[in-house]
Amino acid sequence: MSEQALLVMDVQRMIVDRYPDPAYLPRLRKAIDTARANGVRVIYVTVGFRPGAPEISPRNKLFGRLAGAPASAAAAQANDIHPDVAPGPGDIVVTKRRVSGFAGSDLDMVLRANDIDHLVLTGIATSGVVLSTLRQAADLDFTLTVLSDGCLDNDPEVHRVLTEKVFPMQAEVTTVADWVAAR
Known part of the structure; x- marks a missing residue:
């Protein structure tokens, strides 16, 4: 029997705010609620860095501007998972240090410790975290649904x-409605 996990990736407030789609969070909430109701583990993957971002090289084109930046309370709050899709009891939150959900995180360890071999991917952005995580997960032999x-x-x-x-x-590749209907 395949053990699934729903990955909810990069739905932090500051990221969601850059992608205005009023139907997105309710649709994602439906997938999350369905996963929980059907015993599918929900794992949130967020991007984050230590104060001063010592993990980032100034050579990194995407994140380099954050290298050495002082941490602020406002930035930390903006980095919180959006409250409309916030983690619930029993959900896992993993922090990554680059684009892929696996890069600099303990995601692979969490998945293997829970015998999860099938990942259901959601997140922002399709061309960022979803693409990078899908490629790495495929190379790690996970069964994948997007x-x-x-x-x-x-x-x-x-x-x-x-x-x-x-x-x-x-x-x-399927839709939230079709995935929910199949549960």
Whole structure:
């Protein structure tokens, strides 16, 4: 029997705010509630750094501007998981240090310790955390499902190409409604 986990990735307030789609969080909430009701482990993957971001090289094009930046209470709060999809009791929160959910985190250890071999991917952005996590998870031999409308990207065409052409080579791609109906 395959053990599944729903990965809810990069839905921190500061990230969600950059992707205005009023239907996204309610749709994601439905997937989360369905997972919990059906015994599917819910794992949140967030991006985060220690104060001063000593894990970041200034050479890193995406995160380099944060290297050596002083921590602030406002920045920490903005980095919290959005309250509309906040973790519940029994959910796991993993902090990653780069784009992939596996990079600099203990995600693989958590998955293996819980005998999870099937990942259901959601998150922001499709071309960022979802793509990077999918590729690494496939290389680690996980069975993969992507909830296409459980992902967002700032470029709709990139989202379409990934969910319709790239992801199906390594994952089943479905919608939140179809995944919920199959539970």
